[in-house]
Amino acid sequence: MEKSRKTFIGLVDKAIAAASTMRRDELLFSHKGILYPTTVCSPETFKALESFEARNDDVILAAYPKSGTNWLSQILTDLIAISQKKTPGSESSVNAEEPEFPYLEVGDAEKYERMTKLLSPRFMVTHLRPENLPKSIFKNNAKILLLIRNPKDVATSFYHFCNGLPSLPSYETWDDFFTDFMAKKMAWGCYFEYLSEWNKYSDKENIMTITYEEIKENPALSVKNMATFFGIALTEEELQLVVERSSFQSMKKNSDKTHGSLGKVLFRKGGVSDWKNLFSEDQNEKMDKAFEEHIAGTTLGKKLKYDLYCKV
Template sequence: MKIARGCGAVSGRSPEVFRAMESLEVRSDDIILAGYPKSGTNWVGQILSDLVAIFEKKTQNKESSVNDEELEEFPYLEIGDTGKYERMNKLPSPRVIFTHLLPENLPKSIFKNKAKILLLIRNPKDVATSFYHFSNGMSPLPSYETWDDFFIAFMTKKMPWGCYFEYLSEWNKYADDENVMTITYEELKKNPVLGVENIAAFLGISLTEKELQSVVERSSFQSMKKNAQKTHGAFGNVLFRKGGISDWKNLFSEDQNEKMDKAFEEHIGGTKLGIKLKYEVYCKA
């Protein structure tokens, strides 16, 4: 398996890159990790990398093909230069590909070839809170003087990857597809062992008890934060800030709570993804 690293954090999302992206031939054994920014994609990406490494070792009797020299491509599909997709076409299977994009902006071959898609979602109040801290710590992104300024931008669709509620609404159309599995940040945080077991089962990867524990430990927040400098360079400290649930309670005003509750109901309340998010549990003060 080859996975991507190091290149600009938000560079390369140009029309040319999107046109070039269509040349990527996604294979049926590729694994697509789809999640809006700050939903936990780097965390779940670690789990996927470890699972695929175990799978390769068992089925091909070899150590994972990932090593420092080979980490050529940044894992996010939409970030990079126009030549990235030709290079990705030459990488061996299975490939793990991350994306923050809406389904309509992805290469058609993902759906045509029925690649497995792991859809990661997180309660919108914590997404907004995490995105606020992330934006102010990441130089290519716009920074905000106050939380109130950020909240207005988040709610008026002025985020670099668009509106989170629209993101959930669009992906909800695919939630019942057999090649799509939805997992929430909260359920994985609450029971990482069960979460990893479910992901492995979806990918058809069998794990021993020891392998399962190893994947869970290596993907713990403490472990990933400790290795952040090594795995994500200068961005490490910004990417792994708290890794918790309900941090939104430190920022949201009563009025902001009401506005987000209303937006949630309007966009995805009662939908499959809306129900899965357990909004009443995680987003009510």
């Protein structure tokens, strides 16, 4: 696990250093109409990703930025460790021998060749929309856990993240950020379009959708359901260990070790309904309207329980 942490922290530190020499308008670049961070993504990597060969036992987490990706990454890596008869958090954890930064679209173009040497099951994370993922993922029926979160909390968390991470454009005011969020000027694109595209895949057997809010409501049941989906057997003791290690308090406490300087930015509040501290009445109405137009009434839209989590 130590090697994996060093890989993560090293890449983050390198990106932050590179961003410090760039103008605000240089921090993002466009690929197929969607913006991405220049310091961690590249056209060459996207090109190489197209021919990436997925395995049917790959464990893939798909989530829009600030939906709880780091939280679920902790849970899934612990579940994989248990499936390999290893102790979660021990030195011999997932892919520890040849660690790769788990985000599929982040890193150098040669990483996919190196990933062919990783033992199964490989753990991967992506913020990409399904049409921009390698076709082999769907052709080979790799299992995907799709994590979604109510859009108002996603926007709120993304705002604080942008202002805490030099690799992304920062904002002087929440109003400026909200304007860009609604105008599709975010890294990894428009969240509503992201949900709309993934909704087309929501009925596939190899995809399980889970919401940030339902995991908050019942962490043990959620972990158990994830383990079942990926075919991982858990004892009651193992289940409790995974739940305890993935609590916000535990992850925040260990964030310096696991995520370096990024830890303070990633683990801010970890709650639900923080949007109520920022949204104006007009902004509420605008987002409610966008939700109605893009995703309300769909499978994913219903699963988000928008009226419960996003109405005043």
